[in-house]
Amino acid sequence: MGEIFSPGKLMLTSEYFAMDGALVLAVPTRLGQEFSFKEENDQRSLIYWEAYHQNKFWLKAVIDYQNWQIVETNIPQSAEFILKTLKNVQALSQTKFKSNFTYYLTTNLQFPADYGLGSSSTLMNNLAEWAAIDPFYLNTISLGGSGYDIAVAKEKSAVLYQSKPEIKYEKIDFNPSFKNDLIFIHLNQKQNSREGINLYKSKNKSQKLVDEFSDITRNILLCRELENFSDLMLIHEQKIADFLEIPTVKARFFEDCPVFVKSLGAWGGDFIMSSKFDGFKDYFWGKDFNTIFEWSEIISS
Numbered sequence: 001m002g003e004i005f006s007p008g009k010l011m012l013t014s015e016y017f018a019m020d021g022a023l024v025l026a027v028p029t030r031l032g033q034e035f036s037f038k039e040e041n042d043q044r045s046l047i048y049w050e051a052y053h054q055n056k057f058w059l060k061a062v063i064d065y066q067n068w069q070i071v072e073t074n075i076p077q078s079a080e081f082i083l084k085t086l087k088n089v090q091a092l093s094q095t096k097f098k099s100n101f102t103y104y105l106t107t108n109l110q111f112p113a114d115y116g117l118g119s120s121s122t123l124m125n126n127l128a129e130w131a132a133i134d135p136f137y138l139n140t141i142s143l144g145g146s147g148y149d150i151a152v153a154k155e156k157s158a159v160l161y162q163s164k165p166e167i168k169y170e171k172i173d174f175n176p177s178f179k180n181d182l183i184f185i186h187l188n189q190k191q192n193s194r195e196g197i198n199l200y201k202s203k204n205k206s207q208k209l210v211d212e213f214s215d216i217t218r219n220i221l222l223c224r225e226l227e228n229f230s231d232l233m234l235i236h237e238q239k240i241a242d243f244l245e246i247p248t249v250k251a252r253f254f255e256d257c258p259v260f261v262k263s264l265g266a267w268g269g270d271f272i273m274s275s276k277f278d279g280f281k282d283y284f285w286g287k288d289f290n291t292i293f294e295w296s297e298i299i300s301s
Contacts, residue, residue, distance in 0.1 A: 001036050001037065001038045001104075002036065002037050002038070002130075003034065003035065003036045003037075004034075004035045004036075004037075004126045004129050004130055005032055005033070005034050005035070005126075006032050006033055006035075006118075006121075006122040006123075006125040006126050006129075006153035006154075006156070007028035007029055007030070007031070007032035007122070007152065007153060007156055007300055008028070008029040008031055008032045008033070008110075008111060008115075008117030008118040008121075008122060008152075008153075009026050009027065009028055009029060009117060009118045009121065009148070009149045009152040009153065010026065010027050010029060010117070010184070010264050010265070010271060010273075010298070010299070011024060011025075011026045011148060011149075011264055011265045012025045012026060012027060012220070012264065012273070013025045013213065013216060013217040013220060013236060014213045014214070014216075014217060015240060015263070015264075015265065016200035016240070016244075017205075017209070017210050017213045017240075018146040018148055018161070018163060019145075019146045019163060019200070020163075020164060020205060020210045021162055021163055021164030021165065021210055021214075022162070022210045022211075022213040022214050022217070023160060023161070023162055023213070023214035023217040023218065024146070024148045024159075024160065024161040024162070024217065025158070025159075025160060025174065025217050025220060025221070026148050026149070026151070026152050026158065026159055026161060027152070027158045027174055027299050027300075028152050028153075028156055028157060028158065028299070028300040029111070029117050029118075029298055029299060029300060030297075030298060030299070030300045031110040031111040031117065031298075032110055032111075032117075032118070032122050032153070033107060033108065033109050033110065033118075033119065033122035033123060033126060034107065034108040034110065034126075035105070035106070035107050035123075035126035035127070035130065036105075036106045036107075037103065037104065037105050037106075037130055038103070038104040039101045039102070039103055039104075040101060040102045040104070041099075041100070041101055042100075042101075042102050043100040044100070044102045045064060045065055045066045045100050045101070045102070046062060046063065046064060046065070046071070046102045046103070047061075047062070047063040047065055047086060047097075047102075047103045047105060048062055048102070048103065048104045048105070049061040049062070049063065049079075049082055049086075049105050049106075049107075050105075050106045050107075051078075051082075051106075051107045051108075051109075052106070052107065052108040052109070053108075053109050053112070053113060054108075054109065054110060054111070054112065055108060058075075059073070059074065059075050059078050059079070059082075060072070060073060060074050061073040061078075061079035061082050061083070063079075063082070063083055063086065065086065065087075065090065065097045065103075068083060068087055070083060084142065085123075085124075085127065085138075085142045086127075088138055088141050088142050089127055089128075089131050089133065089138065092131070092133040092134070092137065092138060093131040093132065093133050094132070095131070095132070096130075096131045107123060107126070109122075114189065114270075115186065115270065115271070116265055116270030116271065118149045118152075118153065120139075120143055121139065121145075121149035121150050121152075121153050122153050124138050124139040124142060124143065124150060124153075125150055125153035125154050126153075128154075129154075135150045135153070135154055136150050136167055146161075146163040147161070147163055147167055148161040148163070148169075151169040155169075155171045156300070157171040157172070157173075158171070158172050158173065158174035159171055159172065160172055160217070160221075162214075172221075174221070175301065176223060176229065177224060177225075178223075178225065178226035178229060178275075179295040179296075179299075180294065180295060180296070181226050181275045181276050182273060182274075182275055182276075182294075182295050183273070183274050183275065183276055183280065183292055183293065183294055183295075184264075184271050184272070184273055184274075184292070184293045184294075184295075184298055185271065185272050185273075185274060185284055185289050185291065185292050185293075186270070186271055186289065186291035186292075187249075187253075187270060187271070187272060187289065188288070188289065188291075189270075199244060199246075200244065203243060203244065203245075205243070209239070209243065212239065213236070213239070216232055216235065216236050219232055220232055226275060230259065230260040230275060233260045233262045233273070234260050234262075236262065237249075237250070237260070237261075237262050237263065240263075248261070248263070249261055249262075249263045249272055253287065253289075254274075254287070257274070257283065258277050259274055259275045259276075259277050260274060260275065261273075261274045262274070280292075
């Protein structure tokens with residue numbers, strides 16, 4: 001049985017503006033999604049799909065891929081998404097689901113689904129690597145999005161990413177000297193990314209503003225001290241708040257926090273980034289935000 005692994009991701013800069021070509025800085029997480037596969041030439045033309053969350057079984061689907069029908073499942077809606085995605089794999093692949101093989105495919109998402117670290121992007125990349133197809137195109141026709149998360153999963157590295165005028169990215173070694181001062185706090189909920197995207201798309205934006213976020217990303221790479229990094233995070237956060245016309249996460253939950261607080265990814269849920277200060281654990285725990293990671297605990301170096 002073969003195995004593939006793709007890491008999750010955290011988006012440090014450019015959030016929604018990634019869709020309009022702003023330069024994104026994103027880093028891989030230690031946890032991701034495992035994918036194991038076995039193929040047997042037994043003329044049945046079936047796919048046996050099993051999915052686990054943190055090693056706990058949650059989805060089974062048996063799919064007839066000659067007729068693209070679900071034979072058996074315990075969660076019909078999720079099985080329909082898997083069927084649609086695997087049908088896209090067939091259309092793009094030169095070899096998969098072309099002959100009378102039976103496929104045994106198993107996934108295991110290593111992190112809680114509400115962490116927002118990339119349950120879909122890691123799946124897309126694993127399938128694409130297995131089928132030797134373009135993960136960005138598979139993601140586009142199956143899900144959509146800017147694609148930065150696919151770049152992180154594919155390269156298993158921090159990346160600088162731009163979606164326009166065409167997809168381009170580069171692996172980088174993002175290893176700031178102050179990384180051990182940074183912390184990541186989960187906001188106890190999974191944000192609906194589509195809602196945030198719809199709000200963003202409803203606003204008129206200028207190329208000048210898109211370019212300003214790219215400039216912030218480039219300046220972050222030059223930071224040698226936490227103070228400079230913190231200042232850029234505050235500027236970044238306020239620019240997006242002003243554009244979306246909604247409060248920053250610091251204004252909503254952490255107004256008395258003595259350091260910067262920055263949303264990551266879709267605003268209003270998932271993770272935020274901040275920095276250590278005296279009593280920081282007691283501070284966040286006192287507000288019922290109990291899931292706190294240091295850089296080395298969540299980011300894959």
